Amino acid sequence: MTHTDIQLELRGDIAIVRLARAGKRNALSDALILALRDTFQNLPDTVRAAVIDGEGPHFCAGLDLSELKERDAGQGLHHSRMWHAALDHVQQGPVPVIAALHGAVVGGGLELASACHIRVADTTTFYALPEGSRGIFVGGGGSVRIPKLIGVARMTDMMLTGRVYNAEDGERAGFAQYLVPEGTAFDRAIELAQRIATNAPLTNYALMHALPRIAEQPADHGFFTEALISGIAQSAPEAKERVRDFLEGRAGKVTKG
CATH class of the missing domain: 1.10.12.10 (Lyase 2-enoyl-coa Hydratase, Chain  A, domain 2)
Structure with a gap:
């Protein structure tokens, strides 16, 4: 199955879900978020594990700010809840999901990564939450999921100061469970997915x-x-x-x- 913003590939009982907006550093548009929701809602019954990857040099550079509209409070609330529902299908779907991280894992990209069950980062990976400097707040579940990985104090620091974590510091802080050489995150994620797929x-x-x-x-x-x-x-x-x-x-x- 192919979608404008998402590519789904099946390798036996492993589903590979690839963000396909490389020209935008895989920034999360509403269309991409809805495509993620639909993809995980409709995974074939034969799938036992999934890998999320990003096309090009970056996993996901966050919210597509070109779509940020003048919303009133109610519209903003419902927009955030749409993202929550979509990413719940990743975290609470039918199979474990491994994120293959590289390059930017920023803002909404970090929210997406935090909805996965295992995160594999390569040495090009960096993490940031620039919402604080842009006058906005996380809206895709980050305030719930990210502190469970790194703690409230670290997330607060990132949003107040714009701190960026590199791959090595990010692994120590808890963003990822695995750190691998540049260009190998996807292969390691597939290896882990294949192992997970053999579990009951x-x-x-x-x-x-x-x-x-x-x-x-x-x-x-x-x-x-x-x-x-x-x-x-x-x-x-x-x-x-x-x-x-x-x-x-x-x-x-x-x-x-």
């Missing part, structure tokens, strides 16, 4: 949907939710088969990485 689907679903909720619950609620999800996951036929394979020596043991 119910376990992947629990990690995407239950774990974030458990982390925000009071401890006694979290323990109870964990017990419920654990019981459900281990009751799946595939889980029982995998445990049998391990007990009977047909599955590999954990070794040092």
